[in-house]
Amino acid sequence: MEGCMKLYGAIITATPPYQGKVSPCGISQGWVWLSRVLNIHPIPDISATVLHAFLVTASHGMLRKYGAQFMKVLDFMHRVYLPKLEEVSESFGPATRLKLFLEKAIRDRSFPTPDGVITEHIIPI
Secondary structure, eight states: OHHHHHHHHHHHHOOOSSTTOOOTTOHHHHHHHHHHHHTSOOOTTHHHHHHHHHHHHHHHHHHHHHTHHHHHHHHHIIIIIHHHHHHHOSSSHHHHHHHHHHHHHHHHOOOOOOTTOOOGGGSOO
C-alpha cells in the first residue's frame, strides 16, 4: 500500500513530457484525495501509512503549487487529525512517522525534492 501511494504521489506531481499537454492525473487530484482522506474517520494504521507515503512524495510539488494553503492543511493535520489518528492507532509506528514528518514540515516550511524526480530538461521532446 505504501508503494502504491508513493507511486500516486509521483504521478500527480510529474510534469507531462510534452509542452502544452495537461496531465489527467494532475496535482489538483492529489489535493482532492488529501481532502477526502482528512474528511473521513481515521482507519487504524492504514490512514497514517498512506498519508505519510503520499506526503513524502508529493509535498514538494504540493507546496510549489498551493503554497500557504498547503501549509495550513499540514497544520490542520498536526493539530486536529493526528490526535484522532493516535486515538485509533493499534501500533505507534505509522502515526509516529507521520507526526515527525509533520513537525519537521511545519518547522522548516520546505520539503526536499523526492528521490528519482526527472527534471523537464532531461526528457527529449
